[in-house]
Amino acid sequence: MKKLLIFPAAALALLLLLAAAFAEGPSGPALFELNVEEGYDLQALGRDGAAAAAVQGEAEGWSGTLYIGAARLKLSFSGLDGEEYVVLLLRDCTVPTQAGLCYAEQLSGPELSFDVYPYDLGEAGSYGLYVSSESGGYVRVAAFRVTADWSGAEEGEDVPGPEATPEPDGSGNAGEAAPAAGDVNGDGLLDEGDALLVLRYAAGLEKLDAAQAAAADLDGDGKVSIYDASLILQAAGRGQ
Numbered sequence: 001m002k003k004l005l006i007f008p009a010a011a012l013a014l015l016l017l018l019a020a021a022f023a024e025g026p027s028g029p030a031l032f033e034l035n036v037e038e039g040y041d042l043q044a045l046g047r048d049g050a051a052a053a054a055v056q057g058e059a060e061g062w063s064g065t066l067y068i069g070a071a072r073l074k075l076s077f078s079g080l081d082g083e084e085y086v087v088l089l090l091r092d093c094t095v096p097t098q099a100g101l102c103y104a105e106q107l108s109g110p111e112l113s114f115d116v117y118p119y120d121l122g123e124a125g126s127y128g129l130y131v132s133s134e135s136g137g138y139v140r141v142a143a144f145r146v147t148a149d150w151s152g153a154e155e156g157e158d159v160p161g162p163e164a165t166p167e168p169d170g171s172g173n174a175g176e177a178a179p180a181a182g183d184v185n186g187d188g189l190l191d192e193g194d195a196l197l198v199l200r201y202a203a204g205l206e207k208l209d210a211a212q213a214a215a216a217d218l219d220g221d222g223k224v225s226i227y228d229a230s231l232i233l234q235a236a237g238r239g240q
Contacts, residue, residue: 028069029122030150032059036142040077042129044070057152060145066152073116075129075142081110086132089116091125094140102127124148179215182232184208186215191236198229 031052036042044052044067052070059066079085086106093100103116116129129142179186184194198216200206202225208216216224218231 029124029146029148030055030057030059030066030068030152031070031121031144031146032064032066032150033062034065034067034142034144037140040075040141042076042142043074045072045074047071055152057150059147059150062145066150068150068152071117071121073121073129073142075112075114075116077112077131077141079108079110079112079133080135082108083133083135084108085112087114087116088130088132090128090130091123094128121146122148179211181215182218182235184212184216184232186212190232192233195229195232195236198224198232199226202226202229 031044034042034044046052046069049072052067055066055068057063057066073089075087084106085108086104088096088101089103090096090100091102096104102121105114105116107114124145124147126145127143128140130138131141132138180190182190182194184197187193194216197206197208197212201208201216208224213224216228216232218228218235
């Protein structure tokens with residue numbers, strides 16, 4: 001059986017660098033579960049003012065469009081001529097508090113556009129955007145959440161993840177025989193190629209079917225992670 005000639009820890013570091021080189025997608029905290037009330041327009045922007053990267057993915061049990069690396073928000077709506085409006089961005093609260101107030105701005109005019117630039121939109125939590133005026137009172141016009149724990153792919157791509165178990169083919173078998181533990185690519189060898197495939201999967205760059213995911217899960221925790229890649233490298237180094 002093929003053996004690694006590189007010490008497993010060094011090989012893992014090399015593969016991590018390769019996986020990082022392959023990863024060209026957006027990174028950073030995700031703004032998700034964005035809900036905007038009718039009559040208001042809200043855009044998630046990066047620090048450069050361009051639209052934040054939109055991906056399809058999952059975050060904290062929710063799935064849909066995620067906005068990655070958002071640093072500011074642009075809120076636009078039609079108001080009343082001469083009336084003053086105050087926009088508040090609050091985190092984990094519904095009324096302004098010292099800890100929860102992230103941004104406040106005041107403008108007037110019939111057509112309003114607020115560039116909401118909080119001190120740190122990357123901090124995890126539940127956010128609400130409120131507008132207060134004499135005629136309209138105090139209303140929440142948008143809500144969203146922010147987290148660093150997300151997974152996804154560029155819009156138009158499939159979201160990587162373990163696929164469903166194959167349906168039986170009528171012969172009493174559930175499909176092709178599952179590959180041996182650690183042999184994720186099914187080539188009959190346990191080597192750095194399997195570890196790299198797992199790393200690419202963990203980075204959201206590859207998809208694994210159910211059999212491959214089972215072969216990759218060497219620690220048996222039900223997940224495929226970088227730690228499994230390190231176990232594959234260790235096993236390959238021992239010639240298993």
